[in-house]
Amino acid sequence: MTVIRKFETDIVVIGAGNAAMCAAISARENGASVTVLEKAPESEKGGNSTFTHGSIRFAYDGNEDLQQIMPDLTAEDFAITDFGFYPEEEFFNDMCRMTEYRTDPELASLLTGNSFETMKWLVSHKVRFVPIYGRQAFKVDGKFKFWGGMIAESVGGGPGLVGSLHEEASRLGVQVLFNAMASELIHDDDGVHGVIFKHKGRTSEVRAKAVILASGGFHANPEMRTRYLGPKWDLAHARGSRYNTGEGIQMALNIGAIASGNWSGCHSVGGDRYLPEFTEGFQRLSYPFGIIVNAEGKRFVDEGADFRNYTYAKYGKLILEQTGQFAWQIFDQKVSGLLREEYRGKQVTKVKADTLEELAEKLDGVDPNGFLQTVKEYNEAVRADIPFNPTIKDGKRTEGLAVQKSNWANTLDEGPFEAYAVTCGITFTFGGLKINSNAEVQDVLYQSIPGLYGAGELVGGLFYFNYPGGAGLMAGSVFGKIAGENAARFVHKAKESNGLKI
Numbered sequence: 001m002t003v004i005r006k007f008e009t010d011i012v013v014i015g016a017g018n019a020a021m022c023a024a025i026s027a028r029e030n031g032a033s034v035t036v037l038e039k040a041p042e043s044e045k046g047g048n049s050t051f052t053h054g055s056i057r058f059a060y061d062g063n064e065d066l067q068q069i070m071p072d073l074t075a076e077d078f079a080i081t082d083f084g085f086y087p088e089e090e091f092f093n094d095m096c097r098m099t100e101y102r103t104d105p106e107l108a109s110l111l112t113g114n115s116f117e118t119m120k121w122l123v124s125h126k127v128r129f130v131p132i133y134g135r136q137a138f139k140v141d142g143k144f145k146f147w148g149g150m151i152a153e154s155v156g157g158g159p160g161l162v163g164s165l166h167e168e169a170s171r172l173g174v175q176v177l178f179n180a181m182a183s184e185l186i187h188d189d190d191g192v193h194g195v196i197f198k199h200k201g202r203t204s205e206v207r208a209k210a211v212i213l214a215s216g217g218f219h220a221n222p223e224m225r226t227r228y229l230g231p232k233w234d235l236a237h238a239r240g241s242r243y244n245t246g247e248g249i250q251m252a253l254n255i256g257a258i259a260s261g262n263w264s265g266c267h268s269v270g271g272d273r274y275l276p277e278f279t280e281g282f283q284r285l286s287y288p289f290g291i292i293v294n295a296e297g298k299r300f301v302d303e304g305a306d307f308r309n310y311t312y313a314k315y316g317k318l319i320l321e322q323t324g325q326f327a328w329q330i331f332d333q334k335v336s337g338l339l340r341e342e343y344r345g346k347q348v349t350k351v352k353a354d355t356l357e358e359l360a361e362k363l364d365g366v367d368p369n370g371f372l373q374t375v376k377e378y379n380e381a382v383r384a385d386i387p388f389n390p391t392i393k394d395g396k397r398t399e400g401l402a403v404q405k406s407n408w409a410n411t412l413d414e415g416p417f418e419a420y421a422v423t424c425g426i427t428f429t430f431g432g433l434k435i436n437s438n439a440e441v442q443d444v445l446y447q448s449i450p451g452l453y454g455a456g457e458l459v460g461g462l463f464y465f466n467y468p469g470g471a472g473l474m475a476g477s478v479f480g481k482i483a484g485e486n487a488a489r490f491v492h493k494a495k496e497s498n499g500l501k502i
Contacts, residue, residue, distance in 0.1 A: 005204040009035040009175070010491045011484075012195050012208040014182045014248055016040070017047030017241075019456025019476030019483075020214035021165035025125055026484025027212070028172045032491045035206055036169070037180040037197050039215070040243045045178065046162035047216045048240035048428055048457065049473065051280060054154030054161045055132055056477070057470030058115035059088040069119050069152060070129050081131065081144045083151055088112050094149060094468045098310060102262070104461035106437055107479075111462065111471070114478045119152075122477060127164045128155040135340055136309075138391045145391040148307035150470040161473075180204075182247065185211060187255050191450025209494045210451045210487040213441065214480060217429035217457040218246030219266065220278070228263045228431060232320055236268065237425040238277045244428070249458050252433050256443045257452070261460020263431030267467060268316030273326050273349050273421035281347055284422050285312050286339045288408050289390065290331035291378060292422075293363075294322040297370025299378065304407035306393065309469030313427070320424035327422050328363050330375075333414040338390060349421040359417045377401065379411045428472065432460035439483035453487050455479040 013024045016038035024034045038045050060066055062085045063078050091112040095103050123129070129152040131137070136151060137144040154161035169176065179200045186194040186207070194207040218224040220242050225233040253259065270292070271282035287303050288311075294300050301318050305311055319327050331339065343350075353359035356375055360368035381398035388396050388410055398405045433441050433454045440448035456476040463471075 004202050005199070006207070008207045009033050010208060011035070011210045011212060011487050012037060012206055013212045013214060014195065015047060015213070015215035015456065016045050016166070016176060017049035017214065017216065017456065017476070018161060018165065018473055019480040020047070020212070021162070021169055022477045022480030023212045023214055023453070023455050023484040023487070024169050024174045025165065025172060026481045027488045028169070028174050030485055030488035032488040034174045035208070036174060036176040037182050037195065038176060038178050039181045040178065040241070042178040044241070044243070045166065046158070046241070047244060049476070050158045050162050051240040052158035052473060053135070054157040054473070055135070055150055055470045056119070056129070056152060056154065056473045057091065057150045057468055058119045058152070058474055059086055059091045059112055060116060061085050061087060065116065066151070069123060070131065073131075080142070081137070081146070083131070083146050086149045088115070090149065091115065091468075094310070095462075095471065098466045098468050099464040102464040107435075107462050110437060110482070111475050111478050114482075115474050118474070118478045118481055121481060125165070125168045127161060129153065130155055138338070140391055147391050148309045149468065150309055182215070182251065185251050185255055185452070192255070192452040209491045210453065212453040212455065212483045212487055213248045213252060213433070213458055214454070214456040214476075214483070215248030215458060216241065216244035217432060218249065219244055219426045219428050221245040225426065225429075229266060229429070230264060232325065233426070235325055236316070236320055237271065237275070237282065237423055239269070239271070239282050239425045239427045240278070242278045244457070249432055252441055252452065252454070255449070257441050257449060258434050258444045258446065259431065259460065260434030261431045261462070262464040263460070265430040265463070265465055267313040267427040267430070267463070267472070268320070269312050269425050269427060270316050270319050270327065270329070270422040271425040272347065273423045275347055281342055281345065282425050283312075283342055284329060284420050286331070286343060287315070287329050289335040289338050289410070290329050291375075291405070291412065292327050292329050293366060293371055293374060294327050295324050295365050295367065297367045297372070297374050299374055299403045302404055302406055304397070304405045304409060311466070312469065314466040316424040316426065319422060324365055325423055326365060328366060329420045329422055330359075330412060331418045332410070332412045333416065334410050336418055343420065351419050352416050354415045356412070356417060359419060363419055364421065375412050379413060382409045382411045428457045430460065430463045432458040434461060435459050435479070438486045439479050440486065451490060453483040455483040
């Protein structure tokens with residue numbers, strides 16, 4: 001290996017998505033010079049953050065708090081909208097409940113406790129947010145009512161979030177190198193001192209007093225997915241960035257960092273059966289209002305177990321376990337108007353029929369007799385005496401089935417009927433590196449590796465089995481900000497100890 005270019009900076013950030021750019025901005029505003037290494041070309045910058053809707057979960061106590069996050073909201077907006085409230089305690093409880101109480105309580109407390117202040121910090125850095133009327137609210141009696149603890153998204157979705165963060169970083173003087181793939185951490189007994197990377201195919205070296213790893217997990221690496229998640233995960237549809245292949249995690253493990261979290265777990269959703277990998281528009285998330293059947297025509301999951309944003313990240317795994325790794329979502333006309341926007345458009349695998357019998361013949365790969373028997377039994381099991389209400393867990397359920405439906409159980413009996421073919425899509429992995437409350441990466445002796453910090457999806461310990469929708473972006477912002485602050489503090493101390501003027 002011949003290093004053809006060498007230079008120095010205070011802090012190197014590996015990655016250029018939400019967590020990485022929050023870290024870079026935070027470090028820069030705390031007085032450090034910052035260089036960002038982005039593996040992707042500029043046209044594909046931002047990692048998985050670019051592929052999100054920009055939906056973000058944070059604690060708030062009511063309209064006054066929301067006015068600080070979304071200052072463009074008017075009195076009329078508040079008059080026609082019930083935003084409710086989502087206190088820090090409820091956010092923390094959701095983290096515990098969704099992860100079956102395995103989440104690291106210290107990290108979860110930092111995430112939930114810092115979420116509102118971090119949102120204000122993002123707003124101060126010119127990130128704009130708006131209510132998610134289209135996906136998180138239904139209009140009831142002339143008033144929009146939000147549900148599920150998540151009410152805001154960044155203007156322009158994920159691309160808008162990433163674009164705003166990059167613009168702010170540029171304004172502050174952060175250097176970003178694209179086509180820059182980190183390959184090795186420069187380290188010795190005293191800690192980490194920089195990064196070896198390839199910039200446009202040529203090996204380079206940047207010396208630094210601290211390094212922040214924020215390069216994502218390994219969802220786009222089928223070999224690592226199969227090694228850690230298990231059989232069939234090489235068959236899962238990879239969503240998000242094609243550049244999240246796990247090198248950041250591996251570089252840290254190579255110098256003695258300790259692995260942490262749910263390495264056999266991931267965020268996996270149901271989405272279009274035939275869309276190519278790494279494309280947008282994959283998700284199909286209105287399943288709580290219909291039923292999902294497999295190749296045998298049988299239901300295999302409680303579609304109404306909870307609000308969509310508390311179940312969607314784990315249901316992809318259940319689809320992967322079915323014959324052929326596919327399923328069909330079925331809806332009738334009573335609920336077709338409630339389907340999210342991703343069900344409309346050209347890139348949708350959909351069939352439609354006036355009768356259930358006709359629909360059964362159109363469900364590719366499904367046993368028609370098994371499907372018709374499932375629908376018959378399901379319709380007979382629906383409680384007709386309980387009213388349907390999409391804005392709450394309405395308790396409108398089935399009784400007497402092997403696989404119950406706990407909420408939003410309407411009979412399927414009003415044609416025309418619609419069906420959508422889905423498969424498993426993997427969004428990000430849950431296993432990663434262990435960090436402490438200062439976002440310092442820990443080694444196998446549970447001690448901080450001097451000069452090494454972590455944030456975003458490569459951090460393990462927050463999510464197990466499942467996660468509350470929007471908590472991923474919030475975690476990236478919270479721990480990115482913390483990592484930047486503490487890395488800058490580390491740099492200042494290093495300079496002071498060397499007698500340098502800061």
